[in-house]
Amino acid sequence: MTRALVAITFAVLAGAPAALAQEGDPERGAILFRQCNSCHVAEPDGPARTGPNLYGVIGRTAGTLEDTRYSPAMREAGENGLVWTQESLDGFLQDPRGYMPGSRMSFRGMRDLQDRMDVIAFLTGDAPMVHSAGIERISADILAMEGDVEYGRYLSSECVACHSEPGDDEGIPAITGIEQEAFILAMHDYRDGHREHQVMTTVTQRLTNEEIASLAAYFAEPAE
Amino acid sequence: MTLNRRTFLGTTAALAGTLAAPAVLGQSRPRAVVIGGGAGGATAARYIANDSDGAIDVTLIEPARHYYTCFFSNLYIGGFRSIESIGHSYGTLASDYGINVVHDWALAIDRDAKTVALSGGGSVPYDRLVVSPGIDFKExxxxxxxxxxxxxxxxxxxxxxxxxxxxxxxxxxxxxxxxxxxxxxxxxxxxxxxxxxxxxxxxxxxxxxxxxxxxxxxxxxxxxxxxxxxxxxxxxxxxxxxxxxxxxxxxxxxxxxxxxxxxxxxxxxxxxxxxxxxAQQAGGILHQAGLVENDWATVVPATMTSVMDENIHVLGDSTRQGAMPKSGFSANSQAKVAAMAVRHALTDSRMFPARFSNTCWSLIDTDDGIKVGATYEAGEDRIEAVDTFISQVGESAETRAETYRESLGWYDSITADMFG
Structure with a gap:
């Protein structure tokens, strides 16, 4: 009964389900997803935290991941056939407790339709994974900053004196193909003292937020 | 005349050994010539060629066919490396980057004619010259x-x-x-x-x-x-x-x-x-070219050009630049600033504020590595240090071993950054 109601509401607000995938912005969704990070990761083979790993959640039957603690209500919903689709996830995200009484998810819900569409687009597609540990330290403004790729290319010449591009990572980790957000987080963490390494702490001291964004944008470019 | 990468490579190969080659090709492309295929020169040649995507004709003049890095040569003495493992050739710079590698001695620079005379005869014309000859000993x-x-x-x-x-x-x-x-x-x-x-x-x-x-x-x-x-x-x-x-x-x-x-x-x-x-001084060719005062060639930090000739960049151990130590890492770092300035001068590419860095790792005994390093920026007249760091006495054996492993990773990366 409740589910039917949500579906109707959804149809009225957002039109056909296909529109959801088309209009959601996965990159913005990745940024919004950081508010979920204290309880969820979204990484291939990522661990369960308080809540399940949400990588590949679309198409999954509710309450069925191994080594994950679910509420009885969630398991029961899965046994009754609840599969996470864009629509069902939209309903759950809007009002978790209302959608599923007995859910343990202590999240008030996302009221804004666009926010939900963006997060769902992120969880649906091949959006960049969030290396989540500590990502909440980085503000959405900084994560959304647009980098100057050409400047990033120049700045990167300092990095590749030690980090092979591409290369093995004996002694010093390779940085080719690093996720943009993971890169941004690492640079900010070294600069701001959340991580320590003599060389990296020194190198990042003079990097501005814009320069970190430029480096991230350059390293995110496909290799030549 | 438009040259694509393939015809450029083919032509260069066909004319290999013909010293007039850069002049012939250079009619449609500006010419950058690099003297010295060490840490500074090899890096400069590679960055100019790679970042200009063939828009600049790059010639590298280096007499030796195999280059042995001074960095890590002490590890060979200690028995931690083979001599082969610190040797590098110029094949990749020629084949993958289209650099015209000329194995000959640069005898003299004619700054008015903008040519470099070679000991094997003939000369190579340049629009921009990069000189990175390393050190000579003081008699x-x-x-x-x-x-x-x-x-x-x-x-x-x-x-x-x-x-x-x-x-x-x-x-x-x-x-x-x-x-x-x-x-x-x-x-x-x-x-x-x-x-x-x-x-x-x-x-x-x-x-x-x-x-x-x-x-x-x-x-x-x-x-x-x-x-x-x-x-x-x-x-x-x-x-x-x-x-x-x-x-x-x-x-x-x-x-x-x-x-x-x-x-x-x-x-x-x-x-x-x-x-x-x-005791040491700038490489002999800089003396011949009149670019040396009191043993070293003074440079403008923002571009690494000689204070005496705006068409000539000088890199590495031969320079007087301010706070950076004379090291392969420093030369590699300076080469990237010079390469950017060369491209800006010849193809009007973007110019960014010069920044430099250096780290020197040293090995004391098995798994006991130490390091010192800094970041640098271009001041008005000299390169200035921004932040520095150094290993500490009393660090754990694990930290020292990690520092040594870091140096191994660095060696592989920086030599790839130099020689491709």
Whole structure:
């Protein structure tokens, strides 16, 4: 009964389900997803935290991941056939407790339709994974900053004196193909003292937020 | 005339050895010529060629077909690396980057005609020239020593056959013999280099000739990473190493290669191996070109151009630039700024504020690595340090081992950054 109601509401607000995938912005969704990070990761083979790993959640039957603690209500919903689709996830995200009484998810819900569409687009597609540990330290403004790729290319010449591009990572980790957000987080963490390494702490001291964004944008470019 | 990458490569290959090749091709493309295929020159050539995507015709003039890096050459002496593992060739720069590699000596720079004369005859014209010749030794700096006696008393401060010779002499030392080093005055290539070398010689002797001793004759009051090296020597090689500083005549030394004697403040001492690292100056071609004042070529920090010629960039050990040490890492870093400035001048590409960095790793004994480094920026007249760091005495064995592993990763990365 409740589910039917949500579906109707959804149809009225957002039109056909296909529109959801088309209009959601996965990159913005990745940024919004950081508010979920204290309880969820979204990484291939990522661990369960308080809540399940949400990588590949679309198409999954509710309450069925191994080594994950679910509420009885969630398991029961899965046994009754609840599969996470864009629509069902939209309903759950809007009002978790209302959608599923007995859910343990202590999240008030996302009221804004666009926010939900963006997060769902992120969880649906091949959006960049969030290396989540500590990502909440980085503000959405900084994560959304647009980098100057050409400047990033120049700045990167300092990095590749030690980090092979591409290369093995004996002694010093390779940085080719690093996720943009993971890169941004690492640079900010070294600069701001959340991580320590003599060389990296020194190198990042003079990097501005814009320069970190430029480096991230350059390293995110496909290799030549 | 438009040249795509393939025809450019093909033409270059077809004309290989023809010195007029750059001039012929250069009619449609600006020409950058690089003298010296070491840490600075190889990096500059590679970055100009790679980042300009073929818009600039790059020629690299380097007499040697194989380049042995000075960095890590001490590890060869200590037995941690093979000589092959520190050798690099120029094949990739030619085949993958389209660089016209000319194996010849650059004899002279004609700054008015903007050409470089080669010892094999002919000359190469340039629009922008990058000169990165490394160091030369100052004649008469150590009385009794000259290049003519460098086999009796090797410097081993340009890596390759000299390094192999020094190692062979150390291996042939009699039991309980003496290895002497005459250390150079400032400024010189690789400030921690002589003291890493002492560490590596000590490591070798400790294994093969443990009653041998090491004598350092040093004109300097203090030296790079001194506390770290002295701490390491006392832990790993107690009683083996003696250093005579200027207080006791370290700045008043003479050598006698014929009799294998070192004379310190008038006192002659017989030694078995003598490693003489003389005082240094900019590479000879910079003197010929009139770009040197008081031993070194002064540069403009933002572009690494000579203060005397805006069409010539000078890199690395030959420069007087301010706060950066003379090191392969510094030369590699400076080369990237110069490459950006060359591209800006020749193709109007974007120019960004110059920034530089350097880290020098040294090995004291197995898994006991240390490092010192800094970031730098271009000040008005000189390169200025921004932030610095250095290893600490008393670090854990795990930290030291990790520092050494870092240096291995760095070596692979920076040589790929230089030679492709």
């Amino acid at each position: 008469g700096a150590v009385p009794g020593w000259s290049l003519a006696t460098q086999n009796a008393m090797p410097h081993a401060y340009k890596a390759g056959s000299q390094t192999e010779l020094l190692r062979a002499q150390i291996a042939a030392m009699p039991e309980g013999g003496t290895f002497a080093m005459v250390a150079p005055p400032n400024p010189y290539r690789c400030p921690p280099g002589p003291y890493e070398r002492v560490s590596m010689v000590a490591h070798y002797l400790n294994e093969h000739n443990p009653t041998a001793r090491i004598l350092i004759v040093d004109p300097k009051e203090t030296f790079s990473k001194q506390a770290l090296f002295q701490d390491g020597w006392s832990r790993h090689y107690p009683g083996m190493i003696e250093r005579i500083g200027p207080d006791f005549g370290g700045d008043r030394v003479e050598v006698r290669p014929d009799t294998m004697e070192v004379v310190i403040d008038g006192q002659a001492e017989s030694v078995d191996v003598c490693n003489v690292i003389p």
